[in-house]
Amino acid sequence: NAGVTQTPKFQVLKTGQSMTLQCAQDMNHNSMYWYRQDPGMGLRLIYYSASEGTTDKGEVPNGYNVSRLNKREFSLRLESAAPSQTSVYFCASSEGGNYGYTFGSGTRLTVV
Amino acid sequence: SQQGEEDPQALSIQEGENATMNCSYKTSINNLQWYRQNSGRGLVHLILIRSNEREKHSGRLRVTLDTSKKSSSLLITASRAADTASYFCATDEGGRRALTFGSGTRLQVQP
Numbered sequence: 001n002a003g004v005t006q007t008p009k010f011q012v013l014k015t016g017q018s019m020t021l022q023c024a025q026d027m028n029h030n031s032m033y034w035y036r037q038d039p040g041m042g043l044r045l046i047y048y049s050a051s052e053g054t055t056d057k058g059e060v061p062n063g064y065n066v067s068r069l070n071k072r073e074f075s076l077r078l079e080s081a082a083p084s085q086t087s088v089y090f091c092a093s094s095e096g097g098n099y100g101y102t103f104g105s106g107t108r109l110t111v112v
Numbered sequence: 113s114q115q116g117e118e119d120p121q122a123l124s125i126q127e128g129e130n131a132t133m134n135c136s137y138k139t140s141i142n143n144l145q146w147y148r149q150n151s152g153r154g155l156v157h158l159i160l161i162r163s164n165e166r167e168k169h170s171g172r173l174r175v176t177l178d179t180s181k182k183s184s185s186l187l188i189t190a191s192r193a194a195d196t197a198s199y200f201c202a203t204d205e206g207g208r209r210a211l212t213f214g215s216g217t218r219l220q221v222q223p
Contacts, residue, residue, distance in 0.1 A: 004154075033210055042200055042213040043155070050209050058210060090154055098143050100157030101211065 002026055006091050006104035013081040013111045021076040021107050023091030031096040032074035034058075034066060036087040037106075043090060049074055050096065081111045117214050118201055124220040131188040133217040135201030136181075142204050144177055145211065146186050149198045158186075158199075193223045 007022045025032065030051045035043035035058075045058030049068040063085060065077045074093075078085060088108050092101040119134045135144070143162045147155040161168045161177045161184065168175045174187040188195055198218050202211040 031209075035213075040215075042215040045210050045212070048210040056209070059212075092155075096209075098160065098162060100145055100160050101147075101155070102157070103154035105154045 004091055004093055004102050004104035006089075006107050008107060009105065010108045011110070013078075013109065015082060015111060017081050018077065018079050019081065019109075021078075021089055021091075021109075022073070023075065023104060024073045025091075025093040025102070026072065027093060027102065028071070029093035029095055029102070030071070031094050032068065033092045033094075033101065034064075034074070034076045035090045035092065036060065036085075037090060038087050046076065046089075078109075081109075083111045085109065086111045118199070118217045120217060121215070122218045122220070124222065125191060126222050127191060127193055129191055131191050131195070131219055131221070133186045133199050133201075133219070135184045135186070135214060137184075137201075137203045137205055138182065139205045140207075141179075142207075144175075144184050145202045146173075146175060146184075147200045147202060147213075149200065149216070151197070155200065188219075191219075191221045193221050195219060196221045 004025045033048040034046040037043050044060050047066040049055045052071045067075045088106045090106050091104045094101045145160045146158045149155045159170050161175050172189045177184045198216040200213050200216045202213045
């Protein structure tokens, strides 16, 4: 099925551990995004990539790094996880500009 | 404060009734979008309205945009239990190249 695929779906980390969240889309979209959603709240933008080869910081980039590996894939890395990074992480893609986003199903991350 | 704030935060109605949610934003936009999120799932795009449009329809959804008041409303007509979800508005305020989301309206439709 066409769409945005995120892996893993669930992850528990210990404080200080590192991990990479993977995201891939098969819709040939130019733009990709990483958001986090905390309980009862909306989404906050971590990083985005408007096109292959570019990445930009969003509202809450501290503690994260990203890589736009190619047009399909956009990964999010936590170098040293902290309990404050416990959240649900969503990847999305779009054609950019005046187009809607297609979201993945999310990664539920718990940092203990 | 967050951009794209929805009102009310929570809404409970009976099946068959209409549900109206509102969204306000602070600066100029190119477009405003509405999304639905079922519990434990990702967001699903519902409708996009451009800044030069005033009203848009999609099935049982009706969206209005008033740029002079910097506000939008989402109307769901003849609601169904399956419409139970959280609804978010999102904007590209300030020329940002990524959407900013509000905190959402939780809609409960009682069968």
